[in-house]
Amino acid sequence: MLSATRLTFPKTLIGQTASLTVTLTNTGNATLNISNVAITGDFAVQSNTCGTQVLAGNNCAITVGFTPTAKNSRTGILQLTDNAANNPQRVTLTGMGMSIALSPTALNFGAEPVGQTSAPQPVTISNVSNASVNLTAFTISGTPADYTIFPNTCGSSLAAGTNCSLNVSFNPTKTGVRNAKLNVANNGGGTATATLTGTGQ
Numbered sequence: 001m002l003s004a005t006r007l008t009f010p011k012t013l014i015g016q017t018a019s020l021t022v023t024l025t026n027t028g029n030a031t032l033n034i035s036n037v038a039i040t041g042d043f044a045v046q047s048n049t050c051g052t053q054v055l056a057g058n059n060c061a062i063t064v065g066f067t068p069t070a071k072n073s074r075t076g077i078l079q080l081t082d083n084a085a086n087n088p089q090r091v092t093l094t095g096m097g098m099s100i101a102l103s104p105t106a107l108n109f110g111a112e113p114v115g116q117t118s119a120p121q122p123v124t125i126s127n128v129s130n131a132s133v134n135l136t137a138f139t140i141s142g143t144p145a146d147y148t149i150f151p152n153t154c155g156s157s158l159a160a161g162t163n164c165s166l167n168v169s170f171n172p173t174k175t176g177v178r179n180a181k182l183n184v185a186n187n188g189g190g191t192a193t194a195t196l197t198g199t200g201q
Contacts, residue, residue, distance in 0.1 A: 003025070006091065007093050010095075012095060013128055014097050019065050022064065026054040026055065031056060032054040033053055033082055033083045034052050034081070036081040039076060041076025044065050047061070049061050062078070073094065074096070075095075079091075096190055098188060100158070101126045102126075103123070104123070105194045106196075106197070107121045107196050110198065111198070112172055112200065116171065118169050120167035121168055122165050123166055123167070123194055127162055127163070129188060132159050133157065133160075134157050140183070140196070146198065147171070147198075150168070174200050176200055177198075177199050181193050182194045182195075
């Protein structure tokens, strides 16, 4: 018995890898014999403690890596061929490949008096794919009134393998912790985000 019939991976940059693990438990009274483990799509078996046999009452784990080769939805199948009644046993694999990377992914502005504006902090936007990506919106969510996006060098598109930059400043409207997110909407596989943190004094 598999612990999951579907693994949904987090949004992952093209060429980078995210990992998830599925557990196989032998709930029967006899040894489970595994003759083959196969995988398709932008996925690979990173580790497999199951071997060719799982004794009755025992379990093992298979760790799957997701390395997207293109943007948007990527799918695959992990299939175990064995002597179980429900052979072959399958796990559906899904993930989202992203072209756009933000660096850094978190900005901490520290403490700033209410009504004053901090020094700007830069964010680099990189297109890690081999195709141009359209940048459709630059927004702040959470407490948007507390942060400002300065005019940036990005424009409406980013060529393959290039980067651009923008600046964010913190101008708290209230005291206390003010959390928000910088969102860069694009057609490269999903909105890229960076967390913004500051404290109003």
